[in-house]
Each structure stands twice: as C-alpha cells, then as structure tokens.
Amino acid sequence: MSADRDRPPPACAPAHVRTAELGPLPRCALPEPAPDPFDRQLSITFEAFLATHARKWLTYAYLHTGSEAAAREVTRAAYGQLGRLWPHALRQASVEAYAWSVLKERVVEWLYDHHQPTALTETAAFAVVTHALLRECQQQFAMLESQLGLYAAIARLPERQCDVIVLRHVIGYSDAQIGSLLGVDEVTVRSYASRGKRKLAAALGIDQGNTRGNLTMWHTRPADRRETVETLLSAAAAVSGIDDLAGFCDLDDAGALSGLGASLHTGARAAGGPPTAVRPVRADQGAPSTYPSxxxxxxxxxxxxxxxxxxxxxxxxxxxxxxxxxxxxxxxxxxxxxxxxxxxxxxxxxxxxxxxxxxxxxxxxxxxxxxxxxxxxxxxxxxxxxxxxxAPDEERRSxxxxxxxxxxxxxxxxxxxxxxxxxxxxxxxxxxxxxxxxxxxxxxxxxxxxxxxxxxxxxxxxxxxx
Incomplete structure (x- = not known):
C-alpha cells in the first residue's frame, strides 16, 4: 500500500493535485473474506514438504557452498521460489524432482555469483577431520587419507552419479526418496549408485566391496585393514552428521525457512494458469526468461x-x-x-x-x-x-x-x-x-x-x- 500512496499522480492530472487534498473517501461496509480452503491446503502440503526435506537440503547446500551463512541463503531462496511456484510444482509429474531442480539451480547460481567451484571436497574433508579429532580414534585417523581421496573422487563423478552417492551415503536419503528427487525409479537409482561405486573403486585403486564382483585389487592399511568403497562410504555416512558442526544444527532456528508463508499466496493466485514469474538476467544470458525456473x-x-x-x-x-x-x-x-x-x-x-x-x-x-x-x-x-x-572439425556432407x-x-x-x-x-x-x-x-x-x-x-x- 505504501508504494501506491507514494506514487506520483498520472501525467494527465494537474500537477497541484495531491492525494491529501482529495479528502477521505467513504468506506463501504464489506464483509471480511472467508479463509480460502485452497490456500490452506497449499500451505499444509508445502509445510509438509519443508518438514520432510529442510534439514537434508540445508546439508546439501552446506556441502557445496562450504558456509553456514550461504547454506541459509541458498535454502531460503530455493524454498522462497518454490513457495511462489507451489501450485505449478504440484501439477508436475514429480513434485520432488521439480523442487530438487530449483534447489540445485539456486546452489549453482550462488557458486556462479561468488566465482567459486563446489566446496564438496573441502567441506566433507573438514567434517572428516573434525570427526577424527573429536573421537581421537586411531582407526579413524588411519582411514583419513582414503576418505579425503574418496570425496575428491566423488566430486569427479558424472553429475547424476555424484548426486546419488552424496544423497545416499552422505546425506542419508533412501533409494525411494532419491528416485523421487531425480524423477527415476529405485532400480535406476541403484544402477547409478553401482556405476558410481565402480568408478570410485577404479579411481582409488581399491575393491568395490561387493563379494560377487570381479575386482581383486586391495588397498592395505596399517593393521592389515582392507578398505573398500563400501567401507569408506559407510565411514562417510558415520561422519556425515554435519549437524554436529558448531552452529549448523541451529540453521533452521536462525530463520532459514521463516517468512515463506506469504509467497504461497502469490503462487496460489496463478493456480489457474501458467506461472508468469520472470527470472533475472545473468551475465551469461542474453535476456530475462519468462519461465519460472x-x-x-x-x-x-x-x-x-x-x-x-x-x-x-x-x-x-x-x-x-x-x-x-x-x-x-x-x-x-x-x-x-x-x-x-x-x-x-x-x-x-x-x-x-x-x-x-x-x-x-x-x-x-x-x-x-x-x-x-x-x-x-x-x-x-x-x-x-x-x-x-x-564449430565442427570438418564440414559434414550436405x-x-x-x-x-x-x-x-x-x-x-x-x-x-x-x-x-x-x-x-x-x-x-x-x-x-x-x-x-x-x-x-x-x-x-x-x-x-x-x-x-x-x-x-x-x-x-x-x-x-x-
């Protein structure tokens, strides 16, 4: 309302006319509008979605940005955008897959704006070292070098295999949940995970950890400890509780997900048609996009x-x-x-x-x-x-x-x-x-x-x- 009140009068109006001089306008006694059941249903579904994914998505954002403040910023932006588009998201074949793409878009935009590559290797390495120091576990220190190499190898996987390994073994999603996020079935998720593990085993020079596999190369550690991709990933899961890092468990309380309710009403108004939100211009794009994501x-x-x-x-x-x-x-x-x-x-x-x-x-x-x-x-x-x-190396036949x-x-x-x-x-x-x-x-x-x-x-x- 303040924007309308401060807006200058139209050009066709005399310059001396001001809102204050018009005097108060009579108010009609209109009944208060009843709460919209549709809005309430949207809010309930959106709140349920937040409750299911908020913590894990904050973890994912933290892994890639390496900063608690950035994780709050990215997650808040992703859920804010998703809240505005929630009616549109509900009409997609997979709500989870649509929402996941919004989160990844926000993560990539943050990395681009800050001229920074993914911090997955450094963030996970910090968690591993912290875990080892806190526990003062000799066995944990013995695995430290291999675990750091594991995260570097994960970051070099094809992107979908990388996401599956991180979501499954570092963040803790089930195969069914990962399938929903990626828009594939559980069999496909297991296939991506298996392929990723084979590539990790080859990159690290260790066994995949599958007794039915053909790999026979072992990486021996002190005390004849034989490490496999499976044991390293299990250890990654054991130290993946990034909530244990100082202040990270307070991200939600710090306001990462507050103030999103109002954005639902904007999205709900567009429920009868395609969203018309205009995405901003970026340095590597020619013109703003009229698509919502x-x-x-x-x-x-x-x-x-x-x-x-x-x-x-x-x-x-x-x-x-x-x-x-x-x-x-x-x-x-x-x-x-x-x-x-x-x-x-x-x-x-x-x-x-x-x-x-x-x-x-x-x-x-x-x-x-x-x-x-x-x-x-x-x-x-x-x-x-x-x-x-x-341009192609050689001209193809016409x-x-x-x-x-x-x-x-x-x-x-x-x-x-x-x-x-x-x-x-x-x-x-x-x-x-x-x-x-x-x-x-x-x-x-x-x-x-x-x-x-x-x-x-x-x-x-x-x-x-x-």
Missing part, C-alpha cells in the same frame, strides 16, 4: 527441439543413412535420439545424443545441454553448451534441402507442434510409438541402460503407420 525453460526448449528435428525435411534421409551406411551419421543419431525422447526413453536418447555429438552434431550437443539443465545437472550442462558452441519422404505422417508431425504450442509435452500416436517399442534392444550399456537400435526398416515402418 531453469527446469521449465529447458524442458520446453528440449521438447521444441525434438519436435523440430523429427519434422525436418531431411529427417527421414538422415535416419536411413544411420541404418544403411557403414560409417557414423551424426544427424541420423540426432533424429533417432529425438524420437526416443519424445516416446519417454530419456536415457536411451542420451546415448544417441552422445553418439551424434561425438561425431560432430552441434544440435545433439545442444539437446544434451538442455537435458542436463532440465535435470539440474549444471556442470554437465555447461560442458555440452560449450561443445554446442564449437543434405538436400527438401526430401519428398517425410519421417512421420503429416498429421503426427503437425500434432507435435500443436501440442508444444498448447503447453503440452509432444507425444506420438500409439501406433507410431508401438513401432519404437518393437525395436530390438541388443545391449545394456553401463551408463545408459537398455539401448534400442534402429531397424533397417524403421523409416518405412514409421511412414506407413497410419
């Missing part, structure tokens, strides 16, 4: 990119070259990856985008940038954005500007763009999706899981599936 923006742009790729005149010819030629065709890999993404096979799409990007497709690299950004994996996203900006053979029937191609313009995720008709479902899966990649392979007749099958 980086996840929303990347999701929408990736959907459009995939729809445009499969709608391109040369899409069918590119996919045929991928199947028929005896050498790599990056554009065909791009087309196939976009088809897989549209049909919900995200990990398999990543494999083929990597295939295309490695062969020189900058569009495939850009799709990887958007996909990682959508998942809150900003370190990987930055890498692929840089690759997308680089393709015809127009090809009479279209990859998809006209109605399906048109509907992809109509769905996108309507704010919906583009999907294929069931008959076309069944063509993709019937593709042979002849490999189980360590990093990407089951990978469908394009059949020799894929283009013809898609074209005649009406």
């Amino acid at each position: 980086a996840r929303d923006e990347a999701t929408h742009e990736l959907q459009l990119a995939c729809a445009l790729v499969v709608n391109a005149a040369a899409a069918a010819a590119s996919l045929e070259r991928l199947v028929d030629d005896h050498h790599i065709d990056p554009e065909g890999a791009l087309v196939f990856a976009c088809l897989l993404h549209i049909t919900g096979r995200t990990d398999a799409a990543h494999f083929w985008w990597h295939f295309g990007a490695g062969a020189g497709s900058r569009t495939a690299a850009y799709c990887l940038y958007l996909s990682h950004r959508r998942n809150g994996e900003y370190r990987d996203a930055a890498y692929w954005r840089e690759q997308a900006a680089h 393709v015809a500007a127009f090809d009479e053979k279209q990859l998809l029937p006209d109605a399906a191609r048109h509907n992809l763009l109509v769905q996108w313009h309507s704010g919906l995720a583009p999907t294929l008709p069931a008959v076309l999706e069944n063509v993709i479902n019937r593709l042979v899966v002849d490999s189980d990649d360590e990093d990407f899981g089951e990978i469908p392979r394009p059949s020799p007749t894929l283009v013809q099958d898609l074209g005649r599936a009406e």
Whole structure:
C-alpha cells in the first residue's frame, strides 16, 4: 500500500493535485473474506514438504557452498521460489524432482555469483577431520587419507552419479526418496549408485566391496585393514552428521525457512494458469526468461527441439543413412535420439545424443545441454553448451534441402507442434510409438541402460503407420 500512496499522480492530472487534498473517501461496509480452503491446503502440503526435506537440503547446500551463512541463503531462496511456484510444482509429474531442480539451480547460481567451484571436497574433508579429532580414534585417523581421496573422487563423478552417492551415503536419503528427487525409479537409482561405486573403486585403486564382483585389487592399511568403497562410504555416512558442526544444527532456528508463508499466496493466485514469474538476467544470458525456473525453460526448449528435428525435411534421409551406411551419421543419431525422447526413453536418447555429438552434431550437443539443465545437472550442462558452441572439425556432407519422404505422417508431425504450442509435452500416436517399442534392444550399456537400435526398416515402418 505504501508504494501506491507514494506514487506520483498520472501525467494527465494537474500537477497541484495531491492525494491529501482529495479528502477521505467513504468506506463501504464489506464483509471480511472467508479463509480460502485452497490456500490452506497449499500451505499444509508445502509445510509438509519443508518438514520432510529442510534439514537434508540445508546439508546439501552446506556441502557445496562450504558456509553456514550461504547454506541459509541458498535454502531460503530455493524454498522462497518454490513457495511462489507451489501450485505449478504440484501439477508436475514429480513434485520432488521439480523442487530438487530449483534447489540445485539456486546452489549453482550462488557458486556462479561468488566465482567459486563446489566446496564438496573441502567441506566433507573438514567434517572428516573434525570427526577424527573429536573421537581421537586411531582407526579413524588411519582411514583419513582414503576418505579425503574418496570425496575428491566423488566430486569427479558424472553429475547424476555424484548426486546419488552424496544423497545416499552422505546425506542419508533412501533409494525411494532419491528416485523421487531425480524423477527415476529405485532400480535406476541403484544402477547409478553401482556405476558410481565402480568408478570410485577404479579411481582409488581399491575393491568395490561387493563379494560377487570381479575386482581383486586391495588397498592395505596399517593393521592389515582392507578398505573398500563400501567401507569408506559407510565411514562417510558415520561422519556425515554435519549437524554436529558448531552452529549448523541451529540453521533452521536462525530463520532459514521463516517468512515463506506469504509467497504461497502469490503462487496460489496463478493456480489457474501458467506461472508468469520472470527470472533475472545473468551475465551469461542474453535476456530475462519468462519461465519460472531453469527446469521449465529447458524442458520446453528440449521438447521444441525434438519436435523440430523429427519434422525436418531431411529427417527421414538422415535416419536411413544411420541404418544403411557403414560409417557414423551424426544427424541420423540426432533424429533417432529425438524420437526416443519424445516416446519417454530419456536415457536411451542420451546415448544417441552422445553418439551424434561425438561425431560432430552441434544440435545433439545442444539437446544434451538442455537435458542436463532440465535435470539440474549444471556442470554437465555447461560442458555440452560449450561443445554446442564449437564449430565442427570438418564440414559434414550436405543434405538436400527438401526430401519428398517425410519421417512421420503429416498429421503426427503437425500434432507435435500443436501440442508444444498448447503447453503440452509432444507425444506420438500409439501406433507410431508401438513401432519404437518393437525395436530390438541388443545391449545394456553401463551408463545408459537398455539401448534400442534402429531397424533397417524403421523409416518405412514409421511412414506407413497410419
């Protein structure tokens, strides 16, 4: 109200007119508005979400910023943004995954603004040393060097594997909770954890700790103590109680999560339509974004990119070259990856985008940038954005500007763009999706899981599936 009271009169009004000279206006006796049950329901769900995740998210922010004050700032900003967008978040396929991307966005923004890399290694090392000093445990000191190396190796893992290991073994989320945060099932979480442990074992030169595994290399410590990735991660869990650090357990009481109730009302007003919050301009961005979060923006742009790729005149010819030629065709890999993404096979799409990007497709690299950004994996996203900006090493052979053979029937191609313009995720008709479902899966990649392979007749099958 103070802003309205201090605002100057409109230009069309005489300069001598002032609010005070107008005198008091009559007040209408209006009844007090009744509490909105919808607002109350939103508040209850948001408070429950805070109660479930607040402590662990503060820990995550502290691990990466290395500062209690920064952890308060980042977590408060994340929950403030989430509170304003809560009705929108509730409409997402996974509330937890959407909220997790908001937290990671805030962490990365804080690191960027302070010109600082992640402090994961240093923060965890401080916790380990403090734990050893407090306990004065000879065995703990014997493991100290290996634990410090463990955290450095964790920080070098692919971002999703790094998150799974940290959330699981350092912060203490269950596999089911991690799956909700990352938008995947528990089997996929265990797969990410297993892959991460194998890479940690290779990096540290020790056994993974799985008696059924094939690794036989041991790292021997005093008193013939044999360390494995599992024992180091168990020790990490034992010292991961960062709440024990001075003042950290008081973060909530210091006001990290106070004053968020009002932000819910702003978000609730937009419940009937898409949020219109404008994200601020950053030094590495050209213009402010009208999307409420980086996840929303990347999701929408990736959907459009995939729809445009499969709608391109040369899409069918590119996919045929991928199947028929005896050498790599990056554009065909791009087309196939976009088809897989549209049909919900995200990990398999990543494999083929990597295939295309490695062969020189900058569009495939850009799709990887958007996909990682959508998942809150900003370190990987930055890498692929840089690759997308680089010119290819050699000029690829040109393709015809127009090809009479279209990859998809006209109605399906048109509907992809109509769905996108309507704010919906583009999907294929069931008959076309069944063509993709019937593709042979002849490999189980360590990093990407089951990978469908394009059949020799894929283009013809898609074209005649009406």
